[in-house]
Amino acid sequence: MTIADPCVTCIINQSLRVADAIDADAALTQQLYDYVREASKNFDFTRSPPEVAAEVYETMARLASKDDLYADVKRLSTAKARQNLPLLHKVLACSDTPFITALKIAVAGNVIDLAAAVNFDLDEELESVFHTPFAIDDTAALQTALYGASSLLYIADNAGEHIFDYVAIETLQRCYPNLHVFYMVRGTPIINDVTLNEA
Known part of the structure; x- marks a missing residue:
């Protein structure tokens, strides 16, 4: 594009x-x-x-005169995301479909994009995502692909969101023990994207 x-x-x-x-x-x-x-x-x-x-x-x-324009924003986003880890683990523990729940956790993490929108209610977004079906549901095809895959490239987006990604990745690796996940981050700071400093 x-x-x-x-x-x-x-x-x-x-x-x-x-x-x-x-x-x-x-x-x-x-x-x-x-x-x-x-x-x-x-x-x-x-x-x-x-x-x-x-x-x-x-x-x-x-x-x-700054190396990372969004360093403070990324720290705050990450801290807020970490506060939700107990809730995310509880939701996963109670889930009959951990694979689907892991994907929804990754989707929920997408709301932490402060470069796009500064104001958001994370608790409300979590509730909404967990109770909304995927608009385009390719989960069955993804599951089939992962059964035959040895590796998965997972591309990071925003700081804070990466905490949700980690929870999702941990679950994917439990579902597919032979799957090696490679998490790709930005090489240099841009907006609030994850770099090695945050990952």
Whole structure:
């Protein structure tokens, strides 16, 4: 997928979220916004949004004199996710279908995307996810594929979500003891994505 106009708007708006995340003063907030708005005029529309965003975040980090713009946000997301571990383990222990429950736990973790939405009620989201059927249910096909698989590549997303991923992965490995799971994280910080520092 190549970058499109809505992606550009999103990347520009991210500059304001970054400013908020790092408690930037008015001058730095304006500097970040002006940089991204100006840079957006020269975005290469043959490239993907992550490719474009990576360069933008690298420059914003330099302007803000920070290695990881979302370090504090990631710490808070991870802490909040860890608070829910007892509930997640209890739900799994009571489940007649641990495989399905593990997948739903991974889905529930997706609500911890503070780069997309700052306000969320995690307890409410957990309740909703656990009692909502999958819109597209390919679990049977996934189970069949995993029975014959020796390895699984699991791609990480956001900090905090990775705690839910770990619970899901532990369950998958109990269901499929011969399955080797490889968890892929970002090589460098971008938004609130998981890196080796958080993993």
